[in-house]
Every structure is written in C-alpha cells, then in structure tokens.
Amino acid sequence: MNKKTEEKNWKLSYSQMIWRRFTKSRLNLACLIFVLFLFLLAVFAPFIANDKPFVIRIDGKFYFPLLRNLQPSDYCIFLAAALTVWYLLRRTPNGGKLNIKNQISKLQCKIQKGMPDSRYSNFAFLYVILLFAFLFLIFVLIFVFVPRRLDAVDYKEMVASGKATDAIFAPVPYGYARTELASCRQPPSRRHWLGTDDVGADVLCRLIHGSRISLSVGFVAVGISVCLGVLVGAILGYFGGWIDFVGMRFVEIMMAVPVFFLIITITAFFPRSFLNIMIIIGVTGWTSNARFIRAEFFKLRRQDFVQAAVSLGLPLRSILFRHILPNAVTPVLVNATFGISSAIFIEAALSFLGFGVAPPTPSWGQILSLGVSTSGRFLWWLTLFPGLAIFFTVMAYNVIGEGLRDATDPRLSKAV
Amino acid sequence: MIPTLLGITIVVFAISRLAPGEPLRGTSDEGRGTSIVYPRLDRGPSSIVWGLDKPIHIQYAQWLWRVVRLDFGDSIRHHRKVSELIKERLPITLMLNAIAFLIIYAVSLPVGILAAVKHGRFFDRASSAVFLMLWSLPIMWVGQMLIGYFAGPTFKNWFPPAGLSSNYAEQLSFLPWLADRLWHLVLPVLCLTYTGFAYLTKQVRASVLNNLHSCYVRTARAKGLSEPVVIFKHVFRNSIIPLITITATLLPAMLGGSVIIERIFSIPGMGLLAFEAITSRDYNVIMAVATIAGVLNLAGLLLADIAYAIVDPRITMDD
C-alpha cells in the first residue's frame, strides 16, 4: 500500500490528479458519458433523424439523397467535432505517467541550442494565430463551396407509391422542417414516437436537431464569456491601481444591469439569428469569470515565479497567459461548466418567450412554448419531452460542474 | 455608486436607441449620434413630440433629466403615464419576490446547517442530490407542467391557472380576499422558490462547513458548551457573513425569473409589463423598467454592504 500511495500522488500531473478525483464518483462519470452521448447525437443528427433516405433505388439506379443534401453547417460541425477529438487525443499523455527525466533532457537540448524563451514564445504566438486563421478560412470555404440544396422531393411518397424500391431511411424518418398540417398536435403514437407539434413536425426529430442548437449555444457562448472574462480579469488583476479601479467600475455596471432583461431586449431588437443569441449570452455573462480571474491574479502576481518571469524579461503576454494563467484557471473552469448549463437554460427560455431562434430551426424551448395551445388545451407531450431534454442536459452539466469543483477543492489535497 | 448608476442609464438608453423598428446592419456607437438611428420610425408627427429628431446626446440628457424627477414619459402601447403603470405593477412583483425570498431562506438555512453538520452522511448527500435536481429543472417547464397538471381541466383543477385574484375578488371582505389571493399565489411562488433552494442551501452548507473546522469552534467545545449552542451561537453567526453578498445577488436573478413566471401565469407585474413592452417596442416602458431593475440591483448591493458592516465587527463603515 505504501508504494502505491506514493506513485498515486507523486507521479501524476495536476490535471491527471483532478481527473482521478473526478472519476471516483460514478455519477460524475455517468453524466460525462451522457454529455458525450448528446454530443454524438448533435454531431450525427442528420444521420439519425432525416426524411431523406441514405440510399434509394429509383429505376434501378442508386441515389444517396441524404449524403448529397448535407448542409454546410453540417460539414462545419463535423469538422469542429473531428478537430476537438483530435485535440483531446493529442493531449492525453502516454501511459499516464509524468516523465520528468524526459522533460529535463528536452529543456537541456533547448538551452544548448541557445533558444531563449522569449523568442520561442514569439513563434508560438504566431503559430497559434496562423492556425486559427487557417481554420477560419476553411470554415468560410465550406460555406462558400458547399451548395445549399433544397431538395423538396418526397422520398417517402415515392416509396409508398412504388416508384422507388429498396430505400434505407434514417432511424427517425422525419425532417425537422417538414410540416404536415394533417397530422398536427398528435399525441405519441407508433408513427410519431413522441407526437407532433402544432405544424405536424415530428417532436423526436426536432428534439434531436434541437440538441445541436443547445450544445452550440452552450459552448460558443461560454467560450466567448470565458475569453472576455479572462482577458479583462487578467489585465485588471495584474496591473491593479487605477486600471483596476476604472475597470472594476465598468464590470460593476455590467453586473448591475439586469442581465436577463438585457438579453431579451437585445434579442428582440436585433434580427433573430442564431449567432446573435450566442454572442449576446456570451457578452453578458463574462463578469463572473472576470472577477474570479482578477481575484486569482491578485493572489498570484506577488508570487516569486512571477517576479522571476519579469526579471527574465519575458513579454507581458507570456507572463500573463503562459505563466500565471494556468495557475488561475481552475475556478474559471468550474464556472464555465455551470455557464454552459446556464447558457442552455437561457437559450431555452428565450425560445420559449419567442425571442430565440426563429422557426423552422428547432429549439427545445420553442417546442416547450407550444405545450399550452391557444385554446388552452394542455398538450402534455409537447411539454414533457423537451422539458426532460433540457432538464437532463442541464443537470448533467451541473453535476459535472459540482464534481469538478469538488475535485479541484484545495482542501482535499491537504489530506494526509 | 453614482458613476455606476449613470453607467446603467447610459447602457439602457443606448440599447433602446440602437434598434429602431427595422433591422440594424452594422454597429452603432452609443452616445455618439449616427445617421442610422433616428428618425425612421413611421410614427408621423408624434416623432417630433417624442423628441426623436434631436441628436442622441440631447435625447439622453433630456431623458435623464426627466427620470431624475421620476417622469418616465408615456407608454406608447397603454397610452398612460409610465410611472403610473410602474406604480401599479411594481408592488406586485416585489410582493411575489419577497414571499419567495422568505420561503427560500426559511428552508435553506436549516437544511444547509443540518447538511453541513451531518457532512458526508445520508442527509447531506440526499439533500444535495435533491437540490441539484431542483436547480436543473427549467423554470418554464415547471410552470407549464404545474399549470397543466394542477390547474387545468385535463388533470387536477386545484389551483387557478392565471391571474392574481379571481374575477369576483373585489366583492369579498378582507380575509376571504386574502385567502383567494394566496390561493392564486401558490403556484407562481412555488416556481420562483425552488431554484433558490439549491443555490442558497449550497452556499449555507459551504459557509458553515468552512467555519465548523475553525479553531474557535474547538475552543467553544473545550469550554464545555453543548453542540447546539456551539453551532447556533458560534458557527452560525460567522457563517451568515458571506451569505449577505449572496443575498444581494439573489435579487436580480429572481427579478429575471419573474419575467417568465409572470408570462406563464399572467400575473400583472413588472415582468409581464417588460415582456409586453419589448414585443411591442414600447421604448419608454422598456427604459423605465430596465432603469428601475438596475437601481434595485444597486440598492441591493448597497444594502448588502451596510449589512456587512453591521454584522461583521471586523469591518468598519467606510462609506
């Protein structure tokens, strides 16, 4: 037991320790898996719920309508998911052990080659900027070159009438934008597993496609708020003095303005676009991140390693973001997880109130708002299922946030 | 304090002026007049009455001057003075929030303290799991489900689905009127409170846990005090200090939740007023509501600061 405890505590890097503590609880793991499942659902949504078949045989020839009709946004999402997976895989260290000897020899090589740290960080900065520019270019090219097809062919009718033979449909063979007023407001049945909404669209299909909206809003909005908050908090916390004083007044103003009200107002006034909503939620939510980072920077800027970095003549961005920030980032990480769940909730609330994404883009909140019809009838399937979807998603993120908070609690590391 | 107040008014004014009745392309600068802003509202001669043809900083100054005298202008939609509307509706929202507040505190304080004292045991884990679930419930879903299942013809019809009082309420004497009012308030207050439970209980628990392991608690026990006395006289007094700022931040969150609740339950409060104003582009009302909400937030923060100085003898009033 003695040897094992030693290895447990001393050969792990910080993130590995946190991961170990986080995964000790099965609930945390379950929620993480659920979030992963949601991810897969969102990324592969067009393959799971689509009214176009994968392959259909018309007059002896095979056609692939589903694959041909993928929208540029689908491609963007595939690319983004692939990049994320690749990035995560790259970061997983091999064997899970911190190889200190290897790192020391690498450092020795660097010193021998005479590469001062500041020059290295210059290159790294450029490299990162170029990488982001390149990615951005690819996304723009996707939008330019992938044609937005509007295929209005009703393949199901073709199969029914016999014009086509042998078609393989997706598991949920309905389109999220396809309206069938004949079958509107149907409770769950064998044809429509979760019922239909007020224009006849299948609820399950809209839920699946709606997960894309929810998850994207969560991540992009939180990404924006974290970036903004970290930037502002870092500058305020590091410099202090009158910069901090003026900056904090500004942050206080942002905090005192009623946020939800502001969001509603802005979304009501600006054109209803998905991007707008993400940006608004991000721009109104950065204040708490800024406060956390500022508090941490206040604590850390007096430490010796900061003085050492300054005395080496490192550029400011290197000190702030390569040296201090990794030490200060933990509360922001926890806050970001809660921010994702709160962003999902705000987006659902906005769609519920009618200010969110415009139909036919599916959104969980929008389906929820149809729960009580104009005649006062309570359509329970339009209330229960999107509500459950929102509930489970938000709860999963909340549990992960709680688990992260417990795992990074500094008190636990004092034990023994 | 004053700069923050001014800042709020500038932000509010800029937001409402940024968006005329048509979609806006590109950015606009707050405080500096740009040609996009006015006057393209198709309101005819009334645009001059509203003063919409003057440059933007003049408009701001005029508006600010009127606000200081509590004159928020007239509502385009209701054709009444905005201050009257607010006078009618603000007390309702405040009452709703106040009741919710009291209930949240009445539940969270004991549960939080108990959970901290029985740290790691069943009560602690069960209560934090239950409250986490409650926290994750989307408020509009709960509202709609409550209406659908408990206030509608389809399932149970125990509570009224909308409004603050029944139609015949004016004819009742005081106690039945009060009972009727409370009966109407049950579902909305329920919706407003449950999210607060989770948040506040967690904060109370964390604060008490922080203090439970302090040295002075050991001293108190070493004096021979019984456990309840140690907790209530020593730990509790120290634990509520961080809760004061949290109270101040709870207020704006509840005001935001009011918008949804009042929309679902059709309660004529500030939230519903704001909602209707936004959908109908009623600028004066929007600005008034936003300003008042901002002022209330600030007042809450100020009260929190004062309360801090009273409760914690280590802090002196530096106001």
Added chain:
Amino acid sequence: MKQDKVLLSVKRLSVNFFAEDAVLEAVQDVSFSIRKGQTFALVGESGCGKTTTALSIMQLLPAGQSKIVSGEIIFENQDLLKLSEKQMRRIRGNRITLISQEPMTSLNPVHKAGSQIAEAIRLHQNKNAKQAWADMVEMLRRVGIAEPEQTACAYPHQLSGGMQQRVMIAMAASCKPALLIADEPTTALDATIQVQILSLLDRLQKEIGMSILLVTHDLGVVYKRADVVAVMYASRIVEKAPKGQLFAEPFHPYTQGLMQSLPRLGVSVKRLQTILGAVPDPLHFPAGCKFHPRCPIGRKDRRCQTVEPELKEVQPGRSVACWYAPGCVTNNQIRNTKIN
C-alpha cells in the same frame, strides 16, 4: 520529592486517523501520569502526535476522521473514555481546560472577548449574567490586563497577540480547573511576550493549584517551566524523565541528538549538530524501532530494525524505549556512545 496524588493517568492510549483510504496511527501506546500541581511537558517535533494526545484527553478530536482505538484515561477516578458526552461536557472547561496555539483564530471574531469568558463562567458555575461578568473582569485583572473592562468589551481582532493569549488563559483558568492543557501556548508570540505568558501560567498554577500539561517543541520552554518531561517521536513516547535528569543525561539517542543540536551561549561552533535523516512519513513507519534509520546504533543493529522497544522504567521515575539505554542493555561499549 513530595508524593502528590496522581491527577491524570493515561494508560496505553492509541489513536488512529482515517485519511482517504489509509489509516494513520497517530498515537501508539502512550502512557504517562500527571500529579497534582505538576507541570508535565510533552515534547516532540511537528507531527509526532503530541497535540493529538492532548486533544484526546479532552476528546476534542474531529469525530469522523479519528478514533481512540484503545487505552484508558483516568482522571479524578473516572475513565474519561467511558463517560457519556454530557458528562464529558461537564468536565471540559471546568475541570480540564485548553489553551490553543493561535490565540487570534481561537477566539470567536464576532463576539466580544469578555462575553466569551463569561460564557464559560455562566455555564459551569451557575451564576447569572451580572455575576459572571464581574467574575470575568476580576479574572482579566488577575491575568495582568491593565484595563479589564475595556478589554472585555473589545473584539478579538482589536487586541494584540499577547492580550489575546491572556484572554484565552483567563477563559481557561476562570473555573479553577484541576488540569490545564497548554498546546504550544507561546509558539505564535514574540519572544518578550513568551516570557510574560509563561510566568503568568506559573503564577496561576501556584494560585489555583492546577496541573499543567505543556505540549511544545521548544526545549527552552521545557527547561524553564516543566517538572517532568516526556519526549515523543513518531507517535510513541521514547523517553520520560524529570526535567533535571533529562537535560543532564538523556538516555534515548533521539533525546541525545536533540540536546546536542541545541546551540549553546558562549560556545562557538563551526557547524550546528543535526540528527541525520528526517521524520518518517506517518503512512510508512519503519519496522522495529521507529528511530532506527537515524540512530547510530539502530542503523546497524538487527534487533532495533525488527523489534520495537517498549517504554520501560530503567530508574525510579525514568523510562526509556530503547534496547541500548543504560540499564536496558549489557553492551557497555555502546552505552556511552556519543552521536556524531
């Protein structure tokens, strides 16, 4: 030496702590007794278990993480470990009291200093608020505070370190206890204040006739104030002796090392002496005698490396836990070996 009555007798006390998935034996098999009016010093490095021993006498250990696994604590003819919580509460603050290390954090910051003292008086002596307040003011005067009424109405953060510690002492001595446990009472104070606090404790001891269990790592304090000294190392008592004999001729190699490492006034040395090695990790205690990796004898001796020595009385009033202590062993050559 006048044979006073034995006030407190600790017999084979063992305390375990529970960490995430490990069991820490913080105190193993500790036995000692304190007589009436005596000052008993428990000396050792940080982490050797002396504070845990002191706290377990009052049963103030954190409930979920620790457990007193065995032993007896006989105080005034009662086994404290067998008492109910209610009975124990009557003894705490009343017959046995505690002074902690950090006076700043040991006083409740939101209550006035005086009311914290009066609380103890009201609880144990059945007096009403006015009488308790008057007693408290008198007690503050006795501990040497110049303006007792003002100090009583002040909050702890408004008092200096020395005054805070005096308030703590007043709180502890207010009910005229039989035993006062002082857990490193002077560690957090300036040197000049240390002297004052120690003389205060001395004076109170003579006035009230109480015994003091002094837990400290400062040998200077021990030399000045203690009557009997017990040296703890790695959760066990390794030597117990009257102060004069311990300082004149320490028997255990650890105590010898401690004494030799003390700098002496008037003696110039190029280098201070140390004990090789470091205190063992409580999760991996060495087998046999816990001090053997650092002991010049134990490093080479098989018995020290495999069998743990018991605390044995080698002379009247002196006990050592070492196979090679004088009186323990027949090996005359090793007996007088000096360390380093």
